[in-house]
Each structure stands twice: as C-alpha cells, then as structure tokens.
Amino acid sequence: MAREGDAVTDVHPEGVVRHHENVVTPPGEHDITDGGPDMVQFLDAEGNRLATNETNAPYAAIVEALTPEDGRAMYRDLVLVRRVDAEGHALQRQGELGLWPSLLGQEAAQVGAGRAMRKQDYAFPGYREHGVAWCKGVPPENLLGMFRGVNNGGWDSNENNFHLYTIVIGNQMLHATGYAMGVQRDGAVGTGDESRDTAVMAFTGDGGTAQGDYNEALVFAGVANAPVVFFVQNNQWAISEPNYKQFRIPPYLRARGFGFPGVRVDGNDVLATYAVAKVALDAARSGQGPTLIEAFTYRMGAHTTSDDPTKYRVAAEVDIWREKDPIKRMRGFLETKGYADQEFFDGVDAEADELAARIRKACQEMPDPELPTMFDDIYVDEHPVVAAEKAEFVSYHASFEGAGH
Amino acid sequence: MAAQKLTLAKGLNSGLRAAMEADPKVVLMGEDVGKLGGVFRITEGLQKDFGEDRVIDTPLAESGIVGTAIGLCLRGYRPVVEIQFDGFVYPAFDQIISQVAKMHARSLGALRLPMVIRIPYGGGIGAVEHHSESNEAYFAHTAGLRVVTCADPADAYWMMQQAIASDDPVVFYEPKRRYHERAEVDLDETVGAPLGLHQAAVRREGTDVTLVTYGPMVKTCLQAAEAAAAEGISLHVLDLRSLSPLDTGAIAEAAKRTGRIVVVHEASTFLAMGSEVASFIQQECFYHLEAPVLRVGGYNIPYPPSRFEEEFLPNLDRVLDAVDKSLAY
Ligand SMILES: Cc1ncc(C[n+]2csc(CCOP(=O)(O)OP(=O)(O)O)c2C)c(N)n1
Helix, strand or coil: CCCCCCCCCCCCCCCCCCCCCCEECCCCCCCCCCCCCCCEEEECCCCECCCCCCCCCHHHHHCCCCCCCHHHHHHHHHHHHHHHHHHHHHHHHCCCCCCCCCCCHHHHHHHHEEEEEEEECCCCCCCHHHHHHHHCCCCHHHHHHHHCCCCCCCHHHHCEEEEECCCCCHHHHHHHHHHHHHHHCCCCCCCCCCCCCEEEEEECCHHHHHHHHHHHHHHHHHHHCEEEEEEEEEEEEECCEEEHCCCCCCCHHHHHHCCEEEEEEEECCCCHHCCCCCHHHHHCCCCCEEEEEEEEEECCCCCCCCCHHHHCCCCHHHHHCCCCCCHHHHHHHHHHHCCCCCCHHHHHHHHHHHHHHHHHHHHCCCCCHHHHHHCCCCCCCCHHHHHHHHHHHHHHHHCCCCCCC | CCEEEEEHHHHHHHHHHHHHHHHHCCEEEEECCCCCCCCCCCCCHHHHHHHHCEEEECCCCCCHHHHHHHHHHHHHCCEEEECCCHHHHHHHHHHHHHCCCCCHCCCCCCCCCCCCCEECCCCCCCCCCCCCCCCCHHHCCCCCEEECCCCHHHHHHHHHHHHHCCCCCCEEEHHHHHCCCCEEECCCCCCCCCCCCCCEEEEEECCEEEEEECCCCHHHHHHHHHHHCCCCEEEEEECCCCCCCCCCCHHHHHHHHHHEEEEEEHHHHHHCCHHHHHHHHHHCCCCCCCCCCEEEECCCCCCCHHHHHHHHCCCCCHHHHHHHHEEEE
C-alpha cells in the first residue's frame, strides 16, 4: 500500500521500460520521472530557457518566433484551464456532477497542442481533453452536461471543430483518421492556402495505445498518409496500471513501425508541446502525412473522482512531478524574461475566479431535461417504435397528474 | 463453515477465491484487477494472495484480453476475465462471438474453452454513457455461450464457482447496482449451491401473477410483490439466473401456476430476453394463459444520460402497472 514518503521506485520482476533507454531492461527500477535525451524540452523545472541542443533544435525557430504576448497568452490558458478543472472537481464533490476526470498536471500538453491547431483543424478527444476544448473555443460549461448526466455530449462538434468526448478507449482514433482521409479527398491538404489546409488531431492516453482501435488507426493513417497527428498523453497511469503494463517500448518509438515519425515531448513544457505540435500539424497540412506525439507528463490527481490512487501509487512519485509543474514553470519563464509583471499575474488570477464563478453558476442552473426528450434524436427519420413509446410514456405520466404522485 | 453475511461483491470475491484455491489452473485477467482489485474491488486481495501470474493486470485492450484467454484455455488454463463495464465488451465482441462461442463445435468437440467472462452490467448508479448497459441478449443470441446472472450474494458465491468449473464458456453478468446488498450465504459445500448453474429459482411464491425476471430486477420485483401483497395481490417471482440456456421447465411451471405473466428486465424490450420468454410461454403454455404475456423493460432507445435513468429503468410503479394490466384481462 502506498504511503506518504515511500520510495518512488517500483521493482517489477520481469523488467521494465526505462524510458530514457527506450528498450526493455532487466529487472530493476522503474523510473517514470525521466523522459530521456530524446525528449524535446525548452524550459527546465524553474522555467529557464534551455540551450538549443540536438533534440530541440528542429523546433527552436518556432519558439524563437513566439512573442512575449504569446507567452502571456499561453500562461493565461494554462491557469484558466486548471481553474476549469478545479471547478469541475469541486462541483463533483458537491454532488453537482456525477463524475469528473481531472486534467491536473496535463495543462501544458493540452494547451500546447490546442494552441497549435488552426480554426479549421479538427480535434478528436478522449474524455480528459478540457484544455484542448478550451483552446478550440468550446465553452467549458458545455463539458459539464455529460458529467452531470443531462446529455451524452452536449455540443455541436462542428461549431468549433472539437468532436464529442469519447468514453470507449481508442474509438476516436479511427474517427480522426477517417476524418483526415476525408480532408485528403476534399483536396484540403498541400494547397499552400493557410486557411484551407487542414489537419486532424487525435487524443488518447498511454493506456489507450494498447487498444486494437488505436493500432488500427495508426495502420490506416500510415497507409493513407492521412493528415492526422496522434497525440498520446503519457501521464504514466491507466487507472491503476503503470505503463509498463501497457507497452515495452514507448509510444513515440512505435510510430516508426507504422511508417511515420514519432516524437517525445516534455508534456509539462508548454513551449515545447506547442512547437512540436505545430511542426506535426504543419507537416500534416502540407501533405506529409501523420506524426505521433508522445507528451511525457503525469496525472497529478486521481484517474477520476471515483478513483483512489493511494491503492496503487506512491506519494513520492507525485511529489517529484509536482516539482515539474507546468504553470510554475511558465510563470518562471515569464518572470525571468521580464515578459510579465505582478499585475498581469493578478489579472489572470482574477479572471480565473470569474471564470470559476461563471461555470459554477452555469452548472447549478443547468436545467434537468424534460423527460420525454429522452426519446428524441434517436433516429433522424420517424421511427414508429420510438414514437409509440414516447406517446405511451407521456400518457403514462399524465395519468399520475393530480393523483398525488 | 457457517453461514456468513456477505455483500454480493464479497460473494463474488469469495467465489473466485474458492475456485482459485481449488484449481491452480484458474487465472484472473483484466484491467486493474491486481493491486486495485478492479474498479468495483471484486478481485480485491487476490493478487496479493495468488500472485501476479494468477491475477493478471492486462493491457487496456478487451479484444486482447478475451483473445489471449482463448489461448490460455487451449493450453489448459481456466481464465476468468473481467470486462470493466458492460459498454466496454464490444471491442471483444468479435473474439467472443466468432471464436469463443464456436471453437468447441468447430473442433468437433476436441477443444474446450472453459472461460468465464465477467461483466458488471445494468444501470441505476448515475454513471456516464457506456457504463449502464444490459447487453445480455447479444450473447444469449449466440449459440455456444452460456449466459448467466446472479441476483444475490449466495448466488454470486456459488454460481461463480460453478461457472468457473463449467467446461463451456460462460458470460457471467453481475448486477453492479446490487454489489453492496448483503445477505446470509452458507459457504458449506454440503448444503450450499442448491441449484445448478442452468436452473431458475422461485424467489417468492404467489398465485395471481408471475413475474419472470433476473439480475438487478429481482430485487425490484420482490419489492413490487411486497407492495402488491399489501393490496391483496399475490405475485409469484421467478429469477431466471441462466439466460442461456433458459430453464424452460421452471418458466412453464411458473407460467401455468398463475396464467398471467409479466417479464421484467432492464434491457430495451425489442428482441430481448423478454421476447424469448414470452414467445416460449405462448408456444408451450397457450391454454393456461389468462392474459397475454407482458413485458416491462428499458425503452427502445440507447441507455439515456443518468438524469433520465430513473424513468428508463423499470421501477415498482411500472411493474405494478403491468400487473394491473394483466389482471384486467
Ligand atoms: C474500451 C474501454 N475499456 C475500459 C475503459 C475503462 N477505462 C476508462 S479510463 C481507463 C484508463 C485509461 O488510461 P489512459 O489511456 O492511460 O488514459 P488516462 O485516463 O490516463 O488519460 C480505463 C481502463 C474504457 N473507458 N474503455
């Protein structure tokens, strides 16, 4: 049983993935805190800008091109997204939501990816992509309906090019690939027209990489050279299972086997995730096909509000990752560079308070749906069975009215 | 061993433990079944006691879980696989339907797949989508599979062991919203397991209308019977337990007893277990019927968001309403 202060190592008898060695190792220690030399990174834990090196060089120009204003905007997104998440968590604890999957710790992975997408680019999320939703312009209130149990989606995906959340692990990877194949057929790749060329981004976790659908999606995307970027958030855990139970070679290295490049990026470094995502999306849009991005990060909270991580992981591991916090790091960067002052940070915090209040109000005021609407939108064309059941349902309920029921 | 008060979840856990102790070839597989003990804690403590080779945390891949379980069977093991929630069995559907169900027949009886596929099923727990489905009809429809479901802790304990002991593949449905219900379970082998895995059980004797039901709805039907009794109506409650094969003898007996039958389940009614039961009864018991066989089930829509589920799921009112309709004939 995990206890505060336990060592971070977890000895696995059959050998484990040592991330920085990229291969199966003999029995030994399981180190999930080190992304290894292949990991693209621009900021150290304090937010100091790392020198250009062999790994980050291909992305350095993109980071150089970012303005202080871009940096502040990224920071703002990180803070607001974390606040959305905290509010979701609190609302669940207060009984307003049935469940909440927290993205705590993964803000930089999602904001980097989300900000690199253009308006016409289409995102296919799992169920934890609140930060991507934010960047795509989906009002956070919209995310709550499903977790409150008033709907199973609740937004029009075509409004912001952000697909509905997908609960069944892996399913959406194929949808994204198919969508990208459609983009190809529409001639919306490689035209050089910035407003036309389109890429698709598919999101899943490290556990998701084990699913058949995930692997089939990668096969299809490779064969079709489809304009899709697979974005795996390796947050180290699939509920209780550490990722040495999901794979023996990290996701970014597996991409090669499907016929396209894979990149590992520091998922807690928003400059790095942005730059890597931008390069991959540009490649997809210009007709160069898929890329797999593995954002190396950590799930700071429980899997969802129904989960109890003390059953399977040690507190010391969480502590190490807390030091790598994406917001602290970006703030350090802005401060060191003199890109932002106290007034800016206070302003963002105030904005976060307002946002939280707005979400809370929206959640509490979210009306329960009219009961007969559960029969709506099952089919497009009139369906006699559903129509009859709806009519029966309505009259059954009417029979109780005035009967003290 | 004396009788003990157990929850249904603990009944399953104890049944798994007993089967693992009895036969070293029994292995458990699934997502999070190890340290965590499964998301419902049904396998709690088993990895600690039986080791990682016998309680296997699998990769997150249902087709992989069932497909490799087939291979383990072929090598002489008796895998018990956990599907985390009803709505996540579909990635494994192909393996179950195309391979698990048919391999014995294809080998002309030479190969056996003594596998148990455990599926927590049904609604009423306020979950998000894909976590509340009753998809038993898909599997009951497929020849080569046995499909069973328990309704109380004693059945959980005994049926789990019987399912594991069966040389046929068994899809074992666990009524998740009843996991925490408690009852006395007699763990004594000489008096326990009074019924075979294929048999239905009379849960309450009655004379006016028969309720045929199973799984999570057994409790609802017993409550309905209680409420009806207060109004002078006597309901007979038959718990099917086995959905494939159906205990047709017990169904005929219960149907003939009252001549009025209501079938109750959570699944949508169209082409569901209720359709089969009703069709069997009209074919075999026609002259005993006082009323048409009625069905109460989920509506024929996808399982709705949780704010609707109280209305979607059969409740006392809907069961009693059907009883009244039956009596009105
Ligand atoms: C097909 C399927 N099987 C099982 C589940 C139950 N489940 C929900 S989340 C989860 C773990 C996912 O882990 P990972 O892919 O690493 O993503 P994370 O939640 O860590 O972001 C599981 C097993 C599911 N949703 N879908």
